[in-house]
Amino acid sequence: MKIALLTDGIYPYIIGGMQKHSYCLAKYLAKNQVEVELYHCVPNGLKLIDNLEGFSEDELKFINHKCLVFPSLGSLPGHYLKESWKYSEMIYQEIKPKLEQFDFIYAKGFTAWKLLDEKNKGLKMPPIGVNFHGFEMFQKPPSFKSRLEQLLLKKPVVWNCKNSDYVFSYGGKVSEIIKQKVGIPSEKIIEIPAGIEKKWLTAEVNEAGEKIKFVFVGRYERRKGIEEINQAILEIAGKKDFEFHFIGSIPASKKLRPKNIVYHGAIKDAEKLKQLIVTFDVLVCPSHSEGMPNVILEGMASGLAVIATDVGAVSALVDAENGWLINSGNKKELSVAMSEALTSSKSAINNRKKSSLIKIKERYLWDKIASLTIFELKKIKKPLIV
Numbered sequence: 001m002k003i004a005l006l007t008d009g010i011y012p013y014i015i016g017g018m019q020k021h022s023y024c025l026a027k028y029l030a031k032n033q034v035e036v037e038l039y040h041c042v043p044n045g046l047k048l049i050d051n052l053e054g055f056s057e058d059e060l061k062f063i064n065h066k067c068l069v070f071p072s073l074g075s076l077p078g079h080y081l082k083e084s085w086k087y088s089e090m091i092y093q094e095i096k097p098k099l100e101q102f103d104f105i106y107a108k109g110f111t112a113w114k115l116l117d118e119k120n121k122g123l124k125m126p127p128i129g130v131n132f133h134g135f136e137m138f139q140k141p142p143s144f145k146s147r148l149e150q151l152l153l154k155k156p157v158v159w160n161c162k163n164s165d166y167v168f169s170y171g172g173k174v175s176e177i178i179k180q181k182v183g184i185p186s187e188k189i190i191e192i193p194a195g196i197e198k199k200w201l202t203a204e205v206n207e208a209g210e211k212i213k214f215v216f217v218g219r220y221e222r223r224k225g226i227e228e229i230n231q232a233i234l235e236i237a238g239k240k241d242f243e244f245h246f247i248g249s250i251p252a253s254k255k256l257r258p259k260n261i262v263y264h265g266a267i268k269d270a271e272k273l274k275q276l277i278v279t280f281d282v283l284v285c286p287s288h289s290e291g292m293p294n295v296i297l298e299g300m301a302s303g304l305a306v307i308a309t310d311v312g313a314v315s316a317l318v319d320a321e322n323g324w325l326i327n328s329g330n331k332k333e334l335s336v337a338m339s340e341a342l343t344s345s346k347s348a349i350n351n352r353k354k355s356s357l358i359k360i361k362e363r364y365l366w367d368k369i370a371s372l373t374i375f376e377l378k379k380i381k382k383p384l385i386v
Contacts, residue, residue, distance in 0.1 A: 001377065002035035003104045004126075006091055006111035008070060008084075010040045013049055017294050018108055018133055021194060025106070027055055028370035030062040037102065038065040039091050039111070044072035066094055081110075081156060088113035102126045104377050107164070108133075110156065116163040127380050129166035129190060132157055134291025134312040135174055138181045140328060142222045142288040158182050166190050166380070170292040172313035190376050193316060194292040195369035196301050196360060200274065205303035205357055208281045208349040212342055215245045215280040215304070217273075217295045219266070225286030225309070225328075226254055232335040233261065240342045245280060247273070277302040281349060282341050288328045290314055301360045305352035307337045317364075322355035 007022035008014075026036050042049060049067040052060065071086040073079050092114040095105075105112060105128045112128050119125055137153040161167045161182050169175045169191045178184045218224050226246075233244055233256060245262045246255075255263055267273045277283075283299035283306045290312040297317070299306055306323035308314050318325050324337035341349065 001103050001374070002037065002101060003029070003106055003377065004037045004039065004095060004098075004102045005029075005106050005108075006039045006095075007108040008041055008087065008111060010038070010052075012054055013042060017291065020294055021133070022108060023054065024195065024197065024366050025370070025373070026063055027059055028366045029373070030055070030059040031367075032370055032374055033062055034374060036063045037095075037098070038063055039068070039094060040065065041068045041070040041087060044069055068094070078152060081152065084110035085113055087111065088115065091115070092118065099123075099125045104129065104380060106168075107131070110160060112164065113156070113160055116160060120163060127165040129168055130160050130164045131168035132161070133170070134289060135177045135182070136223075136289040136291070136312075138177045139289035139311055142225075142329065146223065164188075168192060170194055170313035170316070172292075172316045173311065174291065174313045192369065192372055192376065193313065193364060194294070194297065195364050195366040196294070196297040197366050200298055200301040201361065201365075202278050202301065202303045202357065205350065205353045206278050208346050208353070211241050211243060212282060212349065213243045213245065213280045214282045214284050214307075214338065214341075215247065215277065215299075216284050217247045217277070217299070218285075219248045220250050220254060223288040225288060225334075226250065228286050228329065228331045228334050229284060230254065230256055231331045232338055233258075235331075235335045236339050236342065239339065242342055244284075247276070274298075274302065277304065280304055281353065282307060282323075282338075284334075284338070285309070285314075286326070286328070286334050287311060292317065297360065297364060300356035300364075303353045303357045305341070305349060305356060307334065307341065317359070322352050322359060 005026055009019045011020040011023035026038050029036050052065055068090050071083045073082050088111055091111055103126060105126050107128060107130045112130055137150040137157060141147040141150055161184055167178055167184050167189050169178050169189050170193050171191050175191055178189055216229055220226060243260050247264045247267055249266045250263055283304045285296055285308040287309055292313040296306055306318045308318045309328040310325045311328050315325060326333035326337055
């Protein structure tokens, strides 16, 4: 089997959930001896990538890649869509002479936009599946500015999905969005969760101590729910001794002063991050919109209980066995969940921590995700291209 993987950047060169997913997808398909033609990019001004890092010699035998420069067309409203269309044109020019080689084209975001346009005009090509990950533009926005940004994206996202052969979903509410808000029938949806690599698995769960340690991991964005976290911390302060740790770049204006609040800043070293996360008890992820967050997968693989909002495909990861699932934007529910964690017995917290680790081992390792992806793609019949 040979697939073309189109993405707007790849880890470790570009940091982001989509880029990390693209890296793991390419890596684990190659591990299974699937040929991958990878089309990716770097921002304007950065050097093109010649040799891919993070892959073994055996994996690289099955990966051929083409790195492009993502267009930069200013900062006026709509610039991202114009840049995405231009980037899809660049990919189209590169891939057009090779179309007959592929069994499937796996496209992240808008990367297949031009291909789909040509397909509509009659150009024969392999089946195309698009993945917009969390479809956040159809989720509840945290601000008026976010609502306007969503409005710009919705129509082209719908067009790309409706003109593709398949649409990938992480499951949970993401599948509901694709069917109900994007208008894609169930038979066109391929439901495959995100995954995590085995190296993230902790050998054993670090049992909770006398003081519960909460942690938030991520950069500051309004949709990540840091304002709600701050309000919840202030509400439960003094009720019971606890610590709350923030990992990521948080603006000074959003930082609290109490001594039990610790700001670690951004930690880019993955090994250092892993060693730190396992020392905590409860991951807090109150996002207004998400897909299937890497941070929750990493927290669960590290043996943490989870408090998270029921957005995207989060409900596939978090339930009453390993944490607390709450409504987005609801600071009262967040305060209640944190209070319940504080008043729970050590054994109850430890059972939730252990359940997180078990769930990851059973369902969300990349070896299993890759096998499921290959199984689904093999069911798709490739049309004859002449």
